Amino acid sequence: MKAKILFLGYICGMFLLGSCYKESDISPSYMDRNWYILEDSENPLDHQRYLVYKEYGIPIFYKDTIGVQDRGVDAFGEPVIYYEVIDPDYTIETMYKKTTFELSDQEDALIEGVKFIKDRVIPELISPVLYPRCFLLVKKVTLSNLSSYEGNCFRGMMTTLVSHVEKLKDMSDVELNRLAVEVVGEQIGAYLADSCIVELESFINVSRKEVNPNGSLYAFRLTGGTTPKMAPVANFGFLSFDRKEANNANTCQTVTEQRDVMDYVTEVYMNDDAAFKEKYKDYPYVLKKYDLMKKVVADMKARFK
Template identity: 30%
Template sequence: MRNILFVAAACFTLTLVSCRKEPFTEFPDYDKNWLAMEDNPNDPTIHANYQFYQETGIPVFVNDTIGSQKRVDVFGKAYTYYEVLSLSYSLGGIPSGPPPAVQSFTYCNKADVPNALTFLRTEIMPVVKNKIHIPSILLVENMNTNAFGTYSYKGFNTVVIAQISKIPAMSETTKADYKGAILRSMLTNTVLDAKYASILDKFYAVSRKFVSGRDAYGLNAFYLSASYIVGLPAGMPYTYQAIGFLGPDTRITSSAPISTWLDVSMYLEAALVNTDAQFKQKYAAYPNILLKYGYIRQILNDMGINN
């Protein structure tokens, strides 16, 4: 009997609670797509960037803070939320070694944006359009990174392109380096896709087969000796290039590239800076570099990127 009374009381309580009118809270659009550009005909820079967005589907920004929104926290206190492009990213999802990072950057002059957009239209978009997804582009002036130089960097949801004021005065050689760096930052994640895993395994194996007792990746320069390097032709010096690396890690110069993805990035940029003939001539003395280059070229050709 006691159990029946308890159940009845509980049901009565639930009925009272359900009859009480709950306040309705209408939340703002917290899931807004911040990368969807909006036009502003009164701002020539925004309007030019919006036209590029309409043509390519890629939003272009000149400030890493791309929007704001009035919000209310869980305590009912109003605050302003700022959406900021994320420049932190571990390429390929592999956080080995010191993570690549933008150490500093400065905003560009809006007057330099038209030349940057022209360069993107004529030099970059014909290579990548309809082949890969580029979430956004951030145009800046000066930039320093710990792994990828001063031209271009792949962040989480943006590709940073620097030194845009210098584009008109660039020599053909500098422009080729600049273009290669931008394309590398745009293409690396696609090249590292699981689709190409079998080819990349062969790429990594080229250097690994020459190192005994440890991994070729992250190999300290101390181990570049006959005690650890095996299988090289007689008389060939024990160097990173001899075992198939373009050079040491871009962050730790006394080590081979710590990460496989950095090795891929270095090859990718070199392949995009040079024509096929130029690359083969430059590294003619290093058959293992040419072998690894062949695997990168195989991937690029599959993506429809030929240069």
């Protein structure tokens, strides 16, 4: 009985202690702000962005700083200003920097970029599951490993970069289509690599087991001792190579599984079997993987529809 009374006294004491705090002691957490909500605007560019957001829920940005928030003052009375910045390289696994980019200030070009995303990219992303968190339109994106090269797009956790926004108006329909399917290939390829392991097993096993019975050729360094650098990686079933050592004439590293999936998804979405099979007619592993990826993509579309 005595223990019960002591316990009740403890609870009452905690309640009274908690009630002594004033409302002025409570401070905002600043954690409830959604920086990815777009509001309508009279500005033509921002209005077009809003229309896309309203219809699909996908924000399109053209600046990497997407918000500013006054968070009061610090212990010394100095103002605390928070900036929400999109970091394409953000990942929970590493801080390795892969991209640098240049923003555009050409409003007409950026409006074309919004229309490009709306008309050519989003229609191919047939489910919100395949949508990026946002798109960031840029003038130029440079991808880096040990060497650097200009890219067309880059998919990160926080955003998908879409480059060449100032060149869109001068691109041919073929060039626009190629850029669009590369963006689509990044999105859908990443989804398949992350979520469709069973469906991709036959595709992955071509380069993991079939080409080289002794082991996987993914992220594998080919050297002068194994194959001449000039021999196409298509010999081994790949459409591109990892550019870590692009300037080294003696070595060549194959791509990762995810990059391989992205490459083949892009080619499938080009929807030109005849041209692809003519180009790679001498590379049986490529043709086999292409047909396998066509089935994976077709099955994915059927599931979402």
